[in-house]
Amino acid sequence: MLRKIHSLPGLIAALLVMLLGITGAVLSLDPAIDRLGTSIPAHLSVAELAGRVVAHYPGAEQIQRTPSGGIIVYYRSDSGAGADRVDPLTGSRIEPYVPSAFARWTKQLHRSLLLDTTGRATTGITAIVMLVLCVSGLLLLVKRVGGWRQVAGPLRGNRSQRWHAEVGRIAIAGLLLSALTGTYMSAATFSLVSDGTQDEPDFPATTSGGPPAPVARLPALAATDLAQLRELVLPDPRDSAAVYTLRTSQGDGYVDQSSGKLLVFRAHSGVRDTYELIYKLHTGEGLWWLGLLLGLCALGAAWLAATGAIVWWQRQRAKPRIAGNSPAQSAETLILVGSENNSTWGFARVLHDALRKAGQRVHTAPMNQAPFQRSPARLVFILTATYGDGEAPSSANQFLAQLARRAPDPATKFAVLAFGDRQFPRFCQFGKDVDAALGALGCQRLLDLATINRQSSQEFARWGLAVGPLLGLALDLEHTPAHPKTFPLYLRERIDYGIEESEPTVVLRFDAGASPAPAGPLQRLFRRHRLPHFEAGDLVGIIPPGSPMPRFYSLASGSRNGVLEICVRKQPHGVCSTYLHGLQTGERIDAFIQPNPQFRPASGKAPVILIGAGTGIGPLAGFIRNNTGKYPMYLYWGGRNPESDFLYEPELKNYLADRRLTQLHTAFSRVHNGVHVQTRLTEDADNMRKLIENGGQVLVCGSSAMAGSVRMALDEILAPIHLSVLTLKTNGRYREDVF
Template sequence: MLRQLHSLPGLIVALFVIVLSVTGAILSLNPALERAGTVVPATEQVSVAELAGKIKEHYPRAEQIERTPSGTLIVYYTRDGQVRADRVDPRTGQAIAPYESSSFSRWVKNLHRSLLLDMPGRAVSGITALAMVVLAISGAMLLAARLGGWRQLLHPVRGTLSQRLHIELGRAAILGLLLSGLTGSYLSATTFGLASEGVEAEPEFPLEVDGGPPAAIDTLSALKTTDLSDLRELVYPYPDDPTDMYSLGTDQGAGYIDQASGEWLAYQPHDATHKFYEFIYRLHTGEGLWWLGLTLGLAALTVPVMAVTGTMIWWKRHRSKPKLAANSGPNAADSVILVGSEGNTTWGFAKTLHDSLVQAGQRVHTAPMNQLAPRYRSAKRLFILTATYGDGDAPASANQFLARLEKIKEAPRLSTAVLGFGDRQFPQFCGFAKEVEAALIAKGWQQLLPLDTINRQSPQEFTRWGDAVGKVLGTELTLVHTPVRPRTAMLELAERVDYGTDVQAPTAVLRFKVPEGSGKTGLLSRLLGRTGLPHFEAGDLVGILPPDSQVPRFYSLASASKDGMLEICVRHHPGGLCSSFLHALPIGGTIEAFIQPNPDFRPASGKAPIVLIGAGTGIGPLVGFIRHNKAHHPMHLYWGGRNPQSDFLYEPELNAYLADRRLTELNTVFSRVDERAYVQDKIAVDGPELRRLIEKGAQILVCGGRDMAASVMAALNDIVAPLGMDVATLKAQGRYREDVY
């Protein structure tokens, strides 16, 4: 519901929001530009009478003095039968430059207020401003839910480029957008009489005028007691008309002054409601508050980017929900699949399971978890595939599941299997899936299989879970989930370095380039220094399609595209389809590959130390980070291998990086020569040094196998315990990141 509250208004008013934000950003420059050209008098008070006296010396035919909210003084006067206007210096009363309002600024203001459509346009603008308020509030609530609470609102965010742009810009601009939306909604409401502007001061007539000869303007007592900083406008009486009077408007009110006696003839203060209206107007426009205007303008400039990225996120989510064929009714099904998803990606895995069960001859009913029924007449088994949202919360399609489950009094005659989807980077990995399984067990529901988890939507882990399901069902069940595959590129093996043969762990560093003659590496590209490679950074993933397979295998990248090569580190696994293919690939052989960005696994910018931890081929992206550390930030590498004589991966490069200070410290451990010691053991020995680095704000990046990563996490928990923290705390702070397989 909250996501719909955020998405639907955004999609409906996206174009209008962009128009209002861009025009608002342009208009926000006016107060600052006006202020920059304003002459500010000395700090001592200057009265309106004193100013008017100076102006009279230079403008004997002055008709009106106006002071803008930014402090600019404008004199309207008659010369040669024409009304003219000048900006004047308040210190001397002399002209600075002719004054003429900008026709472009008037057009932009009209577009901003009414979309050039008069009252109907004003109504649309008002509705758009209100929608902006809804978007700001619902966006903040969604972000808090995603990050695990309001206290985590400023913590780092993960996701695709469009997601991170949308969130980071929204987080930076939310207060400005909320202020603009609220004030714009109020001003629109006053336009249509839904809110009051209050009463602007206007003294009542008739007034008794002295009628004597006019006094010098700089002697008028009412003007002498009015400070220049309070002036809005002073309108002169008609020449040679002793019955006319001065009209004076100030920040506090307005009235009329006798031109002979200089006394107030009448004065009416602004009421509180009108003062509030003017305060809101200044907040919205920045008039008189140039710094606020610029701040709101910068916030407004984020809106077009957020509108585009928001639409992209919605469209990707909309397309990702698959269409289910042969979806039986809940009471006719043999198997029921319930799906908990926030962004619809879990539905793709559910469809693969649904189709496989249907092909096995079963009747299958697949639905959101929120549609849990009190009973299923024919079902023998229930599969629950669910993601986790934020800090262990239920995703959108499952937020009512536990309440529905609680209302079911009697456990049905079916067995359940819960499969959780998540990212091990988050402290509450698959937290909601664990909560669901615990609730089912507490209600007495039987288990078909214990809880299993899928990290980062791994197709290989899903296939493994499918094998376990097939064994329990007594049927062959091959779950091959193929996400929508990006466009692939053909790459040619240009260089390889082999290690590990002597310790029965053959490993190769493979470097690929775009084949010669490819359209991407023409003469122009070579002249410009372009490699023809798709853009990627060290730590991103490359998906490689082995022959006769549509399921990609992912490898962490040890290079960036600017290096002119795509580099990976691959160990040969006996029977491994892709690793066997790559190890047998000759120089000049080609692969079909695509890039999958992995922005969550990168060193943070800044001067804080970086601790890199890996084992085996996990060294690949870590070497890439070191290679690009040309600013010589402190980097400490911990890595474990088997034998330094056989599989010391990247040994020459690492020694070179130590020499040129891209690598601060190299700590290696080899299990075949160091009494079966592993990288986690080396970390434990260096605990005090690591604790000191963590106290200085160090970020830790871990790459390698799951078992190694778990052991490293346990060792680090012991190291940081004296600091009153744990690895979960470091993860929440964005200071502990993993690329685990």
């Protein structure tokens, strides 16, 4: 529901939001431009200013002070009426005052779409829409990242989703302010709320009637600071009954031209002061720096409208299109899907097609539309994502409540496949809740709950291999999510480890050059800029020949290092690892980048604890390589044998020498009295607790089995200081990249 509240108004008003955002950004420049050409003297009275102006302009009729402090004089001369910008220190002319026709047109377009009353109503409604979009977008962001504490943390999703959310959280404060003030001002335009406008003060019944005194000597004007002036209308000196009209930020009044006394004064009401403050906050007039900030945020509104439309279109394209979906009343098998952004439906479609190919009648539907009461099916597969911090995705947010009212037959067999991201403290929590609820109803598990991290196609295929034999079927579940366009890479260097082992490891370094011949400095610089942007810890997707399914490897370098580096162990029957191990220098592969911003050290000087095993050292070595600030970094790494696969040994020794790496703790499992990395953590427990108490963050990379052992060891280590891995995850200080 919250997503609909956010997306539907956004789509309907997208063009208007873009128009108001762009025109608002243009108008935000006016206060800054006005302020650039303005000198603002301190402690200058209106009387002094008026005396200087009149000395240069005997025919002066009106003096105005702009919100940014500029002084404008309107006058009559023998050549006719005119208006000049003047220097308040001397009263002399700076330049003619000619309001910009473009600025006036832009302001009318921004305020009323050049349509007068109808246009003003439309822009007012758009301001309300912007307010709804800001509030709903903020709430969606909080849910998406897993709580308010994570709202400034790394963002997930595809490129359009990340850019939409990133710009949104940067611009949200300015957009909220503009939407709130714009809504108020629109309501005041249509008299829905008062703007505090009041009538002119009552004209004085009598004046002194004496001869006009020099304006520079009038007491009421001498007592008024120039900073308070809005407008001073000068009287006709030939009319003894005429008075000065004085308008200030506090109120309006009349001044006797002979005695200089304030004859009448009407102070502004609190409502008027409120309106003027809101007007200033909306336009930036008088607060030029705020105007520029709001202008940047207004450009963000245009960006958000465009990227929001793109995200919506991508979601529409990803909506389920299930071919051969049998009616629920005749289905043998149900596939129920819980998804927020429709990505889980791609996996469901592959399972649906595989079961149909095996001769089964299958009905696939959203979890909220589970047809338990009208389907004879006694086999149920549930594929569900978890949204935010353990919550149900939109297509499954009513499922658990429906189970309580319309439970499936206890003879039903079920299997839950949960999709999530291990960076969230409550990884796949909704899938776990669904599995527990069905079990509590007496339904029979076909297979224990399985989880898939970050939509891994490989993990999905392995799940299919486990499910197939239980059904007496061969389930070949190959799902290839849409991925970015690939780019070519050429192997420049390989470093082999453990060649005599059955599972050797190789470090591969690629660049974007087209020729295997060595390049000079200029060529290497050019090639470096041809690499797409990536950071150590991001993922590279590689599609091996003969397979549609990409394999992902953590990057041990950033694009600024000039190479793309990965560390690969040859897996038994591994299609992609075998392919990569067979590459020779100069050969080409095609790849794409999948950003992984949640797995990298946070900025700051807090200690960084890096824990890994095997090829998990790749991104950790990249983090150390880029630690040019030489902040505290501690590496705990486990390998097999120091003689054959001490990965990155020369580099790590150099990093220790130049202090990019503070300490190195290694563990080798295939030597006498071999140990694992979690043992090294336990041995260094006192230091570990000290680092964590000093704000240290933990990054773990390697196999899921290793990561599980590390979590158990750290929970024991942190127990005396009343902390846990879950607590660190919740605070964004524990991050994993496991496989």
